[in-house]
Amino acid sequence: MTRPGVAITGVGVVSAAVTGDSAALGAFLAAPAAPAGEALGAGALAALVDPGEARRLSRVCQFTIAAARLALRESGVDPAAGLGLVVGTELGDLASTHAFADGFLERGPGGLSALLFPNTVMNTMVATTAIAVGAREMALTLNAPTVAGELAVARAAAALASGRLPAMLAGGVDELDPVVERELARLGFGAERRGEGAAFVVLEPRAAADARGATVLGEVSAAAWRALPARPWGVGRTRRSPAIAAALEAAAARPGDVGWVYASGSCDSARDRWEEALLGAALGAETPVSTLGRLLGRHAGLGVLRVAAAAWTARSGLLPATDGTTRVERVRPGRGLVHGLARGGTHVALVVGAA
């Protein structure tokens, strides 16, 4: 079954490596430079989040609002006409959760912070962003390991395909958490390169975007998420991907139509191998694959950034290399796939094409 396409009309990215809209992202991808430090500096946020607002916003909420504003500004969508919001995150606002707990552990009940408490619930980024941009329709926070960002875009696309909303803001955000990083390293997961930041895309039904004369940056032709057999947090052996099959069918695309792939690899080698096998089985071993995770560090924001990057590749015919270098290769413009795979088997496939 084919669904009408969903247009990407705005992009916002906030990260150590690149901060800005689709033009900034495109310039970065054309000549990628690995960020000097892992963590995002305060300077980039100051221009996008007002100091009066910032007082009451945790760092991860500031990332989210900044990226959402960039995307909305680029799209020209008016939130008052009806705007839904979906944000994917893997860890939420753990920094506030630690700080809240520390206040109690250091000083007892008098050390509890009322201002921090709402941030201990993972919907805080959505709640604060909805207030900041005036999004009053459905607002979801999706929590998932590895694929939360891709899932948010897929969920937002589904909401638009049902015809109930005129526009959706779909984003992903995560913040590096020192306690989690320390414990994962102790447990042998230190090789996986994690990062932090936020990325948003504005999505609208194609017909609506065209009708208001919006600049269409790309199209999400189809999106699907499914589960593959695997133990919890395990790596499975199935090679046939129901999500890729469903997305290709919905996009009326054959494997040969897919020119390139943005995949979710980032040095968790068993998981990466499984993803390579799935992609190879679905698309053939020759399809070029890019995994920005090695360049940028993996987090939920990267999952959404990959969708924006896919729109850029569909236009430009350029794909950043996958080997951790900063080369860029030429690929067939037009259509490609964004793919995410989590341990335990949840996987997401999005067919992204040129405007």
Place this chain on the structure above:
Amino acid sequence: MEPKEVLDELKAILVSRLKFDPRRAAETTEATPLPKGVDGSIGLDSLDFIELSIAIEERFGIAMDENQDLTEHFASFDTLSRFIAGKLRSA
């Protein structure tokens, strides 16, 4: 404790608990209104007032009776520091 000393403590709470920039906190005076929506106020909302109450209870060792309407005491730094100084005297 005199209202002036109480005011200094409140300014410290503005920074440590309410996350105000130290310069902004230093600029406030007794006359500065507290609640959002009042001209020249420092812009505190309901959640800020709860945080402020917790901080006041902890710092000054007094109890804020939530069955009482304390709105008038939270109108400005002046009214608040007098209220706290009064509670300390009667404690």
Place this chain on the structure above:
Amino acid sequence: MKRIVITGLGAASPYGAGVAAYWKGLAGGACAIRELTLIGTDGFRCRLAAAVPEPLAGSARRTRADRLAIGAAGEALADAGLGARDRAAAALVVGAVGGGMLEAEAWYWRHARDGTRPASLSAVRAMLPSAHAETLASRFRLGGPRHTVVTACSSGAVALAEAAELIADGVVEVAVAGGVDAITRICFMGFNALKLLDPAPCRPFDRERRGMSIGEGAGFMVLESEARARARGARVYATLAGHGMTTDAFHVTAPEPEGDGMVRAMSAALARAGAAPREVQYANAHGTGTPQNDRIEARALARVFGEGGLLVSSSKSMIGHTMAAAGSLEAIATVLALEHGLVPPTANLATPDPDVPFDCVPRAARAAGLTCAISNSFGFGGQNVTLLFRRGGAR
């Protein structure tokens, strides 16, 4: 348009394991809010909660929240008589907030701050809200698409709405969905610090109400397309005829004073169900017992249904605010009210608030021939959800 029916129910509530215990408690107006012993409460103004009594399902190695979810989801699946093939294709949507935070806290309280003992990998993984979906999918061999929603106090209701969307969109024919939360120190301390808790058991809609009570639990449903349910001869409890989700976009903790977001959520659910306001006979309210929520919710209900336009009661008066489980446990209460023709009461309601223009069914359940009811969940951050149910396979 595809009709979505409920074919299985499962609950782990402060009354104990199972839907039968849950309904018995609710119908009897029994208040399960009592002294909290699961965590330390010294120095806090409120020392009560509605905890789920032992024994819990699943192994003691699992997090408390996982065990609550296992109990409820397992019961729902068995109740629906869902076989292996249907389970292999079934979607799973979980509403969660705390995840395995209770156990993570215990470790953090003892070891994280001075790094004396590393966390175990399973503990790190079990901490996040998304862990329940992994546990349930594996244990019950649910092979369809799964995802986890975190929308604060409305998470359980959102999970049900999400499942309905998946079925309506034709992605799956069957879904398992619900919400779960276990008591955590952070949640208990935080609501205490915000002075949102009543030191006595909460009194929703009472003139003297002073705040919420905290609870915990899990509520799960099996949802199917009506065609599929009929084809396999499944027992149909109710139709999930409509749902609405809106956002206040007003304040991170306080509800928008006019209740506009609540009104829009209820109106959207009515519109989606093709129902007129006068058709709805009962609202299972969000009804936390805070002065603000109950006043604003009552105003919103009056705007949509007219003053006195339907019966209203709050299950939170009995099971407390079960956080991410509230939306689904209370949806189960709503479905059972329709099934039994009995409106569960608002417990502890001694002096109805004159500003609440509704019969809030004080203290004793009320027999009523119900055909249509709604369940409201209005979460922190202005996340508003209304679910509309019709009795059985009613049109």
